[in-house]
């Protein structure tokens with residue numbers, strides 16, 4: 001690629017501007033803002049505007065890096081770990097709050113590194129609504145980060161674990177209702193297994209799958225196809241699975257980190273005691289690695305990228321939004 005010099009100029013109007021960056025983790029993409037003192041009024045309308053792929057910048061979600069002391073939710077995180085001075089304030093593209101974002105927390109760590117808030121060594125403790133998450137650079141290299149995602153649980157309890165299911169899901173495009181397993185990774189997920197890649201491709205995720213019983217707080221839905229086991233370069237037996245996801249508050253995305261953790265832990269539960277601890281999860285946007293840790297915790301590893309940095313004209317962003325008919 002030839003190098004190009006871009007002249008510093010602006011085409012934006014004279015009104016208020018917001019400095020933002022754009023990043024992604026396996027193509028789960030985010031608009032990022034550094035708002036140390038919590039001065040940005042991050043309303044649902046502003047989030048929707050920033051995330052809009054036509055009238056805004058575009059993203060599955062919006063991530064604000066703000067001092068934990070500047071958010072009410074930050075107090076719990078600081079009590080858990082006083083070193084978690086930065087809070088990853090994650091919003092879904094529809095403007096709703098979510099507790100956690102596994103791809104987002106890696107991208108937020110890279111953002112913190114680029115902003116000079118973390119030197120990239122050791123672990124960065126990031127506060128989230130699901131608790132403190134510790135991120136470190138992953139030996140896999142090429143911009144990979146690993147995150148201790150904390151504990152995962154099956155809200156359906158021991159009965160659900162024994163039966164491997166506690167819900168049913170009707171997926172548009174697929175003929176029959178499927179059994180599914182609820183998994184909580186700080187945010188809610190419902191995982192169902194499909195027969196093969198053809199079935200996975202046939203699912204219509206332009207509409208949300210219908211989950212019964214209806215989860216009160218909504219759920220992210222993962223469709224998975226287990227692909228078997230292989231031996232890694234270090235001799236470890238590793239499981240592999242393919243996944244598509246319909247995210248609460250977003251729609252189909254090209255990756256979901258918490259979803260990959262939920263999917264791997266569900267497949268591991270279905271596979272029984274001898275199942276591998278480490279899973280490679282193929283998503284439309286790439287591959288992430290999920291590892292079951294001792295004590296019922298789970299680790300997520302994958303790439304993080306920042307691809308743009310600039311300013312948004314807030315007046316232009318919101319000018320037409322109010323007048324737009326909701327169709």
Ligand SMILES: N[C@@H](CCC[C@H](N)C(=O)O)C(=O)O
Nearest residue numbers: 098101102103187256257258
């Ligand atoms: N893409 C995320 C999950 C984002 C939140 C989710 N939509 C929710 O509402 O729980 C990830 O990488 O984990």
